[in-house]
Amino acid sequence: MLKHTVWMAVAVSLLAAGNAPAKDAAAPGALGSRWEDASKMPNFFAGMWMSTGPMVDPVVPVGYTEKAKKYIANYKPSRDLPYAGIGCKTPGMPIVQRSGMDLKFQFSPGLLSIYIENASMTRFIHLNVKHRKDSDPTFLGESIGHFEGDTLVVDTVNFRNDIILQYGLVNPKLPAMAVGGPSGPSYANVLFGPHGPNLRMVERMRLSDPDTLEIKMTVYDDTVFTGPYEAPVQTYSRLTGEDGWPREWQCAVSEIMYYDPAKDKSVSTSPEEALKKYSEGTLH
Amino acid sequence: MKRGILREVTGAAAAICVLAIAAASVAWAHHSSSNFDMAKNYIFKGTVRKWIWENPHAWLYIDVSKADGSKELWGIEAGGPNTLSRGGLHANTLTPGDKVTVYASPDKNGVHNATLGKVVLADGREFSYLGTPPGARRGGRPGGPGGPGGPLGPQASEGRADLPSAPAVEYK
Numbered sequence: 001m002l003k004h005t006v007w008m009a010v011a012v013s014l015l016a017a018g019n020a021p022a023k024d025a026a027a028p029g030a031l032g033s034r035w036e037d038a039s040k041m042p043n044f045f046a047g048m049w050m051s052t053g054p055m056v057d058p059v060v061p062v063g064y065t066e067k068a069k070k071y072i073a074n075y076k077p078s079r080d081l082p083y084a085g086i087g088c089k090t091p092g093m094p095i096v097q098r099s100g101m102d103l104k105f106q107f108s109p110g111l112l113s114i115y116i117e118n119a120s121m122t123r124f125i126h127l128n129v130k131h132r133k134d135s136d137p138t139f140l141g142e143s144i145g146h147f148e149g150d151t152l153v154v155d156t157v158n159f160r161n162d163i164i165l166q167y168g169l170v171n172p173k174l175p176a177m178a179v180g181g182p183s184g185p186s187y188a189n190v191l192f193g194p195h196g197p198n199l200r201m202v203e204r205m206r207l208s209d210p211d212t213l214e215i216k217m218t219v220y221d222d223t224v225f226t227g228p229y230e231a232p233v234q235t236y237s238r239l240t241g242e243d244g245w246p247r248e249w250q251c252a253v254s255e256i257m258y259y260d261p262a263k264d265k266s267v268s269t270s271p272e273e274a275l276k277k278y279s280e281g282t283l284h
Numbered sequence: 285m286k287r288g289i290l291r292e293v294t295g296a297a298a299a300i301c302v303l304a305i306a307a308a309s310v311a312w313a314h315h316s317s318s319n320f321d322m323a324k325n326y327i328f329k330g331t332v333r334k335w336i337w338e339n340p341h342a343w344l345y346i347d348v349s350k351a352d353g354s355k356e357l358w359g360i361e362a363g364g365p366n367t368l369s370r371g372g373l374h375a376n377t378l379t380p381g382d383k384v385t386v387y388a389s390p391d392k393n394g395v396h397n398a399t400l401g402k403v404v405l406a407d408g409r410e411f412s413y414l415g416t417p418p419g420a421r422r423g424g425r426p427g428g429p430g431g432p433g434g435p436l437g438p439q440a441s442e443g444r445a446d447l448p449s450a451p452a453v454e455y456k
Binding site: 079080088101102117118187188239243247249250251252253254256257266268269270271272274275278 | 318319333334336338339340341343345357358359361364365366367369370391393395396397
């Protein structure tokens, strides 16, 4: 059994190292490089993590660049999330990780993975290596990480142009989301915008107590902010027992009610039409 | 248009308060609730025609019996299946023919869709938009993070902050 485990560890280590240039191979001894490190790391792994904080930030970042100021001056508020359309297109980092659904951390030598249930997406955080010289932009970006004591530091770069970046709030004196008013929640006070090529997110993940995960994120974008933007700490509660079992997630009936960003309006499908399409298998 | 939306934001903010920020994450699944009239809280009495157990939202379709004897088909939007399941409401909890009472806020545009406040089953069990007993937060089963005895116990009574606050009236 032990022999089998050792061979498996060697095989997985070789696979993990194969994902990066040889000079970036996991440093021997760095936490997270070997199977036996699993018991030395903070327990991110038992159960799942349920977001208990806001999906969007309630504060306004540091100063804006001239380019961002021009964008903000012409900004048209969006009634709903720009990605709440047919097909449930992911918002990408960081919003997808904050959206209230659950995260599952998994480990293999040199790689820490985070399954994001509400989008059926998995972040891959390569441990103790450098970023690749050539990588392609993605919704979740390319992540590398290392431990500083009990804190996992994750550095993420190379995002697609269509992920959702929050600049701040349209009116900083109002809450991020209007909840409980006559219209229900609205994103009309959240200022979303495009990011630049050097967008970088640095997260510091740690357990503030055995069942609470904290993620402190700093966002760098020299085309938007004049300095680092320190987002409020995001907190997650551990789900245990069967609640902590990961579930599959597949977007199937988003057409019944969705947001059309081009018209800035919500679209509803009548019950009769929805049931007809559902029975025909043509409801998206 | 921009001015209109901002005016709406201002108006909503006046009615808000502190629940706003804390609730932002738990209310989201696919789209916001801005297309529902949360100032209305209808009571629908009807029979289950279909319980669609799909992402991003489960939908409960019911034939509603009106006071004049006629019937209307309504679609009631609930949270996503995984959230509902963790709350205690499952794919097999509702079946065609079940008698239910639904509290929900209607679509602003007149389409017969609504967002779920709670559904009451014939056996008396009640489930919220999150699948939990009404008033509990997500994960709010006893001992769960939002439930009695759970680590977020003191917050359990907050419930889903955008639940209809208006008095419930029977839909006629």
